[in-house]
Amino acid sequence: MKVVWILNGCGLESGSITGSPLRFQAVSSRWQALAAGPEQHLVTTSGGEAMLRRMGCSLPATRLPAALLLRREPCKAFRFWSYVVTAAAAWLRPGRLPPGDVVLTVSDYFCDIVPALALKRRPGVRWIAWIHHRERRPAERPGNRFVNEITWRMQAWSFRQIARRADQAWVYDSDAGDEIALHLQGLGMAPERIRRMRNGIDLAAIRRAPEPPAKTVDAVMIGVRPNKGAFDIVPVWREVQRLRPGTTLRLMGGLSCREQVAPQIAAAGLGDVITWFIPEGGWLPPEAHFAKIKEARILFAPSREEGWGIALCEAMGCGLPVAAYDLPVYRRIFGDAPLTVPEGDHGALARAIVALLDHPEHYAEHRRRGQACAETDDWDRIAADDWIAIGG
Numbered sequence: 001m002k003v004v005w006i007l008n009g010c011g012l013e014s015g016s017i018t019g020s021p022l023r024f025q026a027v028s029s030r031w032q033a034l035a036a037g038p039e040q041h042l043v044t045t046s047g048g049e050a051m052l053r054r055m056g057c058s059l060p061a062t063r064l065p066a067a068l069l070l071r072r073e074p075c076k077a078f079r080f081w082s083y084v085v086t087a088a089a090a091w092l093r094p095g096r097l098p099p100g101d102v103v104l105t106v107s108d109y110f111c112d113i114v115p116a117l118a119l120k121r122r123p124g125v126r127w128i129a130w131i132h133h134r135e136r137r138p139a140e141r142p143g144n145r146f147v148n149e150i151t152w153r154m155q156a157w158s159f160r161q162i163a164r165r166a167d168q169a170w171v172y173d174s175d176a177g178d179e180i181a182l183h184l185q186g187l188g189m190a191p192e193r194i195r196r197m198r199n200g201i202d203l204a205a206i207r208r209a210p211e212p213p214a215k216t217v218d219a220v221m222i223g224v225r226p227n228k229g230a231f232d233i234v235p236v237w238r239e240v241q242r243l244r245p246g247t248t249l250r251l252m253g254g255l256s257c258r259e260q261v262a263p264q265i266a267a268a269g270l271g272d273v274i275t276w277f278i279p280e281g282g283w284l285p286p287e288a289h290f291a292k293i294k295e296a297r298i299l300f301a302p303s304r305e306e307g308w309g310i311a312l313c314e315a316m317g318c319g320l321p322v323a324a325y326d327l328p329v330y331r332r333i334f335g336d337a338p339l340t341v342p343e344g345d346h347g348a349l350a351r352a353i354v355a356l357l358d359h360p361e362h363y364a365e366h367r368r369r370g371q372a373c374a375e376t377d378d379w380d381r382i383a384a385d386d387w388i389a390i391g392g
Helices: 019-032 046-054 078-092 110-120 145-165 175-186 203-208 230-243 258-267 286-294 310-317 328-334 346-358 360-374 379-389
Strands: 002-007 039-044 061-063 102-105 126-131 168-172 194-197 217-224 249-255 274-277 296-301 322-325 339-341
Touching (some): 046 061, 110 145, 126 145, 145 175, 175 328, 203 286, 203 310, 217 230, 230 346, 286 310, 296 310, 310 322, 310 328, 322 346
Parallel strands (some): 002 039, 002 102, 126 168, 217 296, 249 274
């Protein structure tokens, strides 16, 4: 079996690692280790290839252009143009795309969907589309309203193509996944063509990661993006300082809006207690990544939009209790393991953080629940299930 992976959402940028490439690398690398595994080929952009090579991906790759002349993105808005360039390159010159029996799109970005549509025109090709989350309506999302409008309309177009043309859509086994499945069915997709998938963590790497001699920071936040609560950092941490002066926070992973958040931190006078961790090259090997997480006492998770919650699961696997907003996806997947508060209640989230840090019995109980929950989601099992699902 020949599998073609399509991962074009990075454009020219290779720094921010999100759930799609994490899941791709976890699954594809384990398929490579199978004695009778598939022949795999990657279709991506220059940014995607650079990022995935750092992550350890060794698949042969076909690189699609993400710009006409530039080699770096001059601004974040350029990413939309890069998607247009990539999609056009695949559609206008489909012969550059590799042969395959199964096409797997790792996101619903239209720069992934268009190449899949081009490959689907070849006889006998099956297309499986991964969908990680559904965009909220533009007015309901934090961040730039114009950008939100574009991304919402892009996803609506992609969902229509998936419902009409994909052989299968894989959505998360979560409330959000249920909502997406119903939406796809409303667009005409048969229920039997929709599969529930799960995410996971690398439990073996977590166990190999060394424990620090002592905790070096009170809390860590993994992934600093608007929909992950980037603009909740300052109001929550200002309240934390009022309740518990000197409580420290480390920001790491997916720092896509550092330019906006850093001035807010400085203006609020929080520069001494909030630090940024940026690894050289923008990426840490799994064991080093988990060792860094283990240096913190708790995970601060102000995310407002999640498809699954890999960062939460990794942190709980590392033994960190979690303070988070009460999102439906967390309730279904993690139950009562995280300590949650109503979404957007900065004061309540600050109080939850302080409660975990200052009450050992509270800390120990949520740590125990989190570790027990994390044990159920291992990439080895999930990759094996995915392989069976595509006919392996």
